Amino acid sequence: MITMLKRKLYRTVALALCLLFITVRNIAQELQLNDTTIISEEPVIPVIPAPVLNKKAVSFVKKYLKEYDRTLAVARQRSEPIFPIMDSVFCIYNIPVQLKYMAVVESNLKFSARSNVGAVGLWQLMPATAKIFGLRVTNKYDERRYIYKSSVAAAKYLRVLYDEFGDWLLAVAAYNAGSGRVHYAIKMSGSHDFWKLQNFLPLETRNHVKRFIGVHYYFEGQGSEATLTKSETIQYRKTVAEFLDSNSLENEKVVVNRP
Secondary structure, eight states: OHHHHHHHHHHHHHHHHHHHHHHHHHHHHHTOOOTTOOBOOOOOOOOOOOOOOOHHHHHHHHHHHHHTHHHHHHHHHHHHHHHHHHHHHHHHTTSOGGGGGHHHHHHTTOTTOBOTTSOBTTTTBOHHHHHHTTOOBOSSOBGGGOHHHHHHHHHHHHHHHHHHHSOHHHHHHHHHHOHHHHHHHHHHHTOOOHHHHGGGSOHHHHHHHHHHHHHHHHHHSSOOGGGSOHHHHHHHHHHHHHHHHHHHHHHTTOOBOOO
């Protein structure tokens, strides 16, 4: 029954697209331009350059994507009803929607996920942390297993961590290891750059951040500001601004006149 309904839906969509194509073609034929028409072309929308993957993460990401290809494929299937909800929550709290990929690293998007230390749900929140950010956690009722409510708590937590460190990679690290560990790594390394302080973090935390970057690349084929350090973000924004300025000048010239 479901298969039959799907087929009918596909046929309906195909028919609608076909009718749309025919309508557009007919309109275009009726509006054919003569030799005295002035043509003003729309500016071409430039493709903004993607962030560059840090050299210190390249080998790890390649190996991770190869070894966990099947696991990530399962996560992609699970993500269809989950990611849109996370996107809406993260937009409300003004944090990069790409941070949703942390949930893949945390639980592979399994609602029933539970760690040995008591972290539960998609975001693997500990009971104390969950309660701080407004979730109800009891023996009979645990809101860490709810998509929307747990994503709100995770968004609030990530926002607090970002406000503390001013860097999304450090926020991801602190989500895993705690703020104290990250501050210790900053003190010992004398740097706020994740790639310079990473060796002062637990191995699990170092790999946690790199897994997040790897999952990001798996789903999007590139990075974003969520995969950059603060200094890399500043440089990337400068590169994008220069690119857009250059293309805006080019687009001003895209006007063709016929005599």
